[in-house]
Amino acid sequence: MTLKALLLAASATAALMFAQPASAAQLTIGFSQIGSESGWRAAETSVSKQEAAKRQVNLKIADAQQKQENQIKAIRSFIAQGVDAIFLAPVVASGWDAVLKEAKIPVVLLDRDIDPSGKDLYLTAVTSDSVHEGEVAGEWLAKTVGEKACNVVELQGTVGASVATNRKKGFDTVVAKHPNLKVVRSQTGDFTRAKGKEVMESFIKAENGGKSICAVYAHNDDMMVGAIQAMKEAGLKPGKDILTISIDAVPDIFKAMAAGEANATVELTPNMAGPALDAIVAYKDKGTTPPKWIQTESKLYTAADDPQKVYDSKKGLGY
Known part of the structure; x- marks a missing residue:
């Protein structure tokens, strides 16, 4: 086989490797969490860790201490680390367009939504109504x-x-x-x-x-x-x-x-991460695009x- 043929074969093999969907056990996901301002928020963080462990997903959580600027820094850090996806619980609804355009990987919103201008910048939102x-x-x-x-x-x-x-x-x-x-x-x-x-x-x-x-x-x-x-x-x-x-x-x-x-x-419910993780795994493994909104139940x-x-x-x- 000629050198050119060897290089072409190696290139094709590499392309095939990168095209293979990641399994749950291979996934690393960055989660920009608002903070721990309430008991519910602390539970969401705890349940998120539990749900990730069930699926053998490496979940990296960054506590933003209720500041949007900290969330933006965390997202950019996750991008630099090469994570497979980002979970974001946005502290406020506006001001996300620039950083989410930088992501170029799946972003899932948890618990809260963002302004309509950013709808095309995330894969799905797991929230209540x-x-x-x-x-x-x-x-x-x-x-x-x-x-x-x-x-x-x-x-x-x-x-x-x-x-x-x-x-x-x-x-x-x-x-x-x-x-x-x-x-x-x-x-x-x-x-x-x-x-x-x-x-x-x-x-x-x-x-x-x-x-x-x-x-x-x-x-x-x-x-x-x-x-x-x-x-x-x-x-x-x-x-x-x-x-x-x-x-x-x-x-x-x-x-x-x-x-x-x-x-x-x-x-x-504090379990927003479970449905979000399932959506990401299906998207990565099978190319299944989730609905834009995954609604959780509200009970009196x-x-x-x-x-x-x-x-x-x-x-x-x-x-």
């Missing part, structure tokens, strides 16, 4: 209070986060259909307990010591846990004097529910659902 979550919360409140006039205060999530925008949108849609429901105060609590407590304290002071507040709607349970503490310190009985409805279904909200201090929560829990039992079961998930 956060508008629907807000609607479920609003419908529970409307049904619970009936025709009674009800002043609601709202603890919003991080400003600019798609999930905060959508949970507000869904709740507001229901409120608009019920003239007896009125959101009298709404402010961000940044998805944290400390900030939720601080903002709730200001709401209580502004609303006649809390006496004119009928219910609190929080975009996540951690802010609600902080709000419950603020209510107790103000001499109020959360869950009785003031109704509570929040989202995520983390263990501590069930502890509060068991104590009669919380009324309802809408579950956001109340005190009728044996909160102590739910608390015990959820503690094992890494919250």
